[in-house]
Amino acid sequence: MTESWIERFPDLAALPPAERAALVARAAVVSLPEGSVIFAPGKEAENFLLVLEGRVRVQQVSASGREIVLYRVSGGEACIMTTSCLLSHEAYAAEGLAETAIRAVAIPRATFQDMLGSSPDFRRIVFSGYSNRISDLMHVVEEVAFQRLDKRLAQRLLALAGPGGDVATTHQELAAELGTAREVVGRQLKELERRGWVALSRGQVRLSDRASLEALAQAE
Amino acid sequence: MTESWIERFPDLAALPPAERAALVARAAVVSLPEGSVIFAPGKEAENFLLVLEGRVRVQQVSASGREIVLYRVSGGEACIMTTSCLLSHEAYAAEGLAETAIRAVAIPRATFQDMLGSSPDFRRIVFSGYSNRISDLMHVVEEVAFQRLDKRLAQRLLALAGPGGDVATTHQELAAELGTAREVVGRQLKELERRGWVALSRGQVRLSDRASLEALAQAE
DNA sequence: TGCTGTCTGTGACATTGTCACAGAGTCGTG
DNA sequence: CACGACTCTGTGACAATGTCACAGACAGCA
Numbered sequence: 001m002t003e004s005w006i007e008r009f010p011d012l013a014a015l016p017p018a019e020r021a022a023l024v025a026r027a028a029v030v031s032l033p034e035g036s037v038i039f040a041p042g043k044e045a046e047n048f049l050l051v052l053e054g055r056v057r058v059q060q061v062s063a064s065g066r067e068i069v070l071y072r073v074s075g076g077e078a079c080i081m082t083t084s085c086l087l088s089h090e091a092y093a094a095e096g097l098a099e100t101a102i103r104a105v106a107i108p109r110a111t112f113q114d115m116l117g118s119s120p121d122f123r124r125i126v127f128s129g130y131s132n133r134i135s136d137l138m139h140v141v142e143e144v145a146f147q148r149l150d151k152r153l154a155q156r157l158l159a160l161a162g163p164g165g166d167v168a169t170t171h172q173e174l175a176a177e178l179g180t181a182r183e184v185v186g187r188q189l190k191e192l193e194r195r196g197w198v199a200l201s202r203g204q205v206r207l208s209d210r211a212s213l214e215a216l217a218q219a220e
Numbered sequence: 221m222t223e224s225w226i227e228r229f230p231d232l233a234a235l236p237p238a239e240r241a242a243l244v245a246r247a248a249v250v251s252l253p254e255g256s257v258i259f260a261p262g263k264e265a266e267n268f269l270l271v272l273e274g275r276v277r278v279q280q281v282s283a284s285g286r287e288i289v290l291y292r293v294s295g296g297e298a299c300i301m302t303t304s305c306l307l308s309h310e311a312y313a314a315e316g317l318a319e320t321a322i323r324a325v326a327i328p329r330a331t332f333q334d335m336l337g338s339s340p341d342f343r344r345i346v347f348s349g350y351s352n353r354i355s356d357l358m359h360v361v362e363e364v365a366f367q368r369l370d371k372r373l374a375q376r377l378l379a380l381a382g383p384g385g386d387v388a389t390t391h392q393e394l395a396a397e398l399g400t401a402r403e404v405v406g407r408q409l410k411e412l413e414r415r416g417w418v419a420l421s422r423g424q425v426r427l428s429d430r431a432s433l434e435a436l437a438q439a440e
Numbered sequence: 441t442g443c444t445g446t447c448t449g450t451g452a453c454a455t456t457g458t459c460a461c462a463g464a465g466t467c468g469t470g
Numbered sequence: 471c472a473c474g475a476c477t478c479t480g481t482g483a484c485a486a487t488g489t490c491a492c493a494g495a496c497a498g499c500a
Contacts, residue, residue: 060358062366063440070361080354094358116343123336130350134300137357138280138314141290144364145399146282149487170447179365181488186448202447202496220283369456390478401457406479422465422478 005029005052005105008076011121019119026111031103038096039081047106049079050125054102059176060094068144068179070094071136078129079104144179152178153188154217157198157205165207174205225249225272225325228296231341239339246331251323258316259301267326269299270345274322279396280314288364288399290314291356298349299324364399372398373408374437377418377427385427394425 006013006024015023029052032038038056039045056073058081073079073096081096107115115122143152156177160167175185189205192198197213199206207213226233226244235243249272252258258276259265276293278301293299293316301316327335335342363372376397380387395405409425412418417433419426427433 060362060365062362064366066366068361068365070358093362113340117337117340120333120337130354134350134354134357137354137361138290140361141288141357141364141399142280142282142313144361145280145288146284146286172447179361182447183449183489184487186450187487190449200448392478402478403458403480404456406481407456410480420479 008052009050009125011125012119015119015121019115023107023111023115027105027107029103030106031101032098034098034101036098036102038079038098038102040095041093045081047108048112050105050107051075051077051079052103052105054098054100054104056102057097057099058094059097066179066181067176068140069177070140071133072099077132078125080126080129080133149178149180149184150188150191151216151219153185153192154213157207158210158213158217161207165210167205167207168203169205170203228272229270229345231345232339235339235341239335243327243331243335247325247327249323250326252318252321254318254321256318256322258299258318258322260315261313265301267328268332270325270327271295271297271299272323272325274318274320274324276316276322277319278314278316286399286401287396288360289397290360291353292319297352298345300346300349300353369398369400369404370408370411371436371439373405373412374433377425378430378433378437381427385430387425387427388423389425390423 006020012020012023032054037043038049051073053075055075056079057069058071058073059067059069061067079096081094116126153174156174157167160169160177162168171185171189172182174189175182178185189198189200192213193200195209195212197207197209197216199208226240232240232243252274257263258269271293273295275295276299277289278291278293279287279289281287299316301314336346373394376394377387380389380397382388391405391409392402394409395402398405409418409420412433413420415429415432417427417429417436419428
């Protein structure tokens with residue numbers, strides 16, 4: 001059982017046996033219930049986290065209470081906000097929430113530093129985590145600064161929709177995804193409904209014309 | 221002379237003599253004129269850059285031609301966009317421009333990888349570069365998504381002003397700093413002028429009431 | 441049933457973005 | 471100097487988005 005998690009990270013599973021054994025011995029698999037706060041402003045992280053299962057949502061909260069989702073970390077990825085805190089003690093104005101129940105590997109600070117020095121593969125995992133996050137953040141900047149809201153909303157609806165084409169969410173939650181206000185989302189959804197592209201009910205958006213939404217999502 | 225640059229990075233200068241010598245031997249000091257494109261979408265980097273002198277501006281350009289400044293890299297810092305390209309071959313939609321003439325240390329890919337493995341201090345420099353950039357990007361998101369434009373403009377004017385209180389820039393350039401449109405900047409400046417906080421002339425903004433601008437910049 | 445809290449809808453207004461111009465400053469050149 | 475070419479700035483009309491103050495609708499529960 002102690003060996004199982006490392007198989008999710010092929011690069012790590014391929015480490016020299018000694019390093020691999022050390023890592024497995026010193027890391028702990030932790031479980032967190034849905035809704036847990038993984039990190040928050042002012043809370044310093046003690047462990048480096050590799051997410052095994054579940055999804056972490058990282059978002060920013062403004063002074064006025066508005067929120068915006070920055071990115072999500074899924075199984076197989078490193079949660080690099082904690083890393084940053086580990087390495088440079090900077091406080092971020094972001095918080096990480098467990099959107100689902102989480103299983104993750106917690107690697108203590110010292111082991112993390114050791115592994116960084118000893119394992120090129122471990123470094124690659126950490127760096128590519130950073131790299132992906134920077135990429136995500138630049139994408140957010142680009143969207144917020146330059147994209148129309150109807151397009152962004154269509155994108156999110158498509159991304160959040162289950163296979164049946166339903167999105168179980170409130171207008172408030174969608175507004176937090178996009179960094180805008182609830183009323184604005186309400187009006188945008190109303191317009192999409194008027195065009196026959198979605199059907200609205202309390203706490204739910206049903207996508208009734210995916211093709212049109214996709215066209216909108218990809219529009220210039 | 222070959223030894224001089226490393227003194228700008230105390231962490232590196234303090235490396236074990238062997239490593240330090242290897243680094244100095246394999247890295248090259250390069251000079252770039254003002255206006256050089258350090259990196260651009262689609263251009264893959266071959267070297268890791270440590271900026272010695274000068275300033276690099278990293279900005280994003282939208283399809284519609286609007287721009288937004290993401291952050292600046294100054295002397296003593298690592299230019300981590302190039303790093304990312306080095307490590308994960310991801311293409312970013314950002315470009316880096318030399319705002320001033322630049323002197324930088326270019327470290328070849330292989331040496332960079334070696335140093336990452338052998339030197340905790342080198343790792344710290346690289347990681348803290350990443351960390352700072354993530355911090356910068358989150359700050360940009362926060363500003364663009366949640367802050368009023370007059371406040372952001374006041375912040376930029378104060379940041380860009382020389383000691384005499386002059387900002388030599390066009391409305392277009394200010395708009396690119398903030399990710400907005402020229403006309404909007406023009407109107408905002410007009411309003412600041414009406415209040416007597418700035419004086420406008422072609423290609424220049426003179427800050428005539430710093431205290432008021434600072435109050436605006438710090439307003440909620 | 442009535443109460444309570446959440447979710448949604450709406451109108452009025454402020455702020456910001458877009459578009460299509462026009463006017464004014466600067467510079468080189470004849 | 472006169473002229474054109476170019477950049478920089480100003481403006482009005484309108485569209486899109488954000489803010490505020492509500493009111494109504496819905497769900498769960500005593």
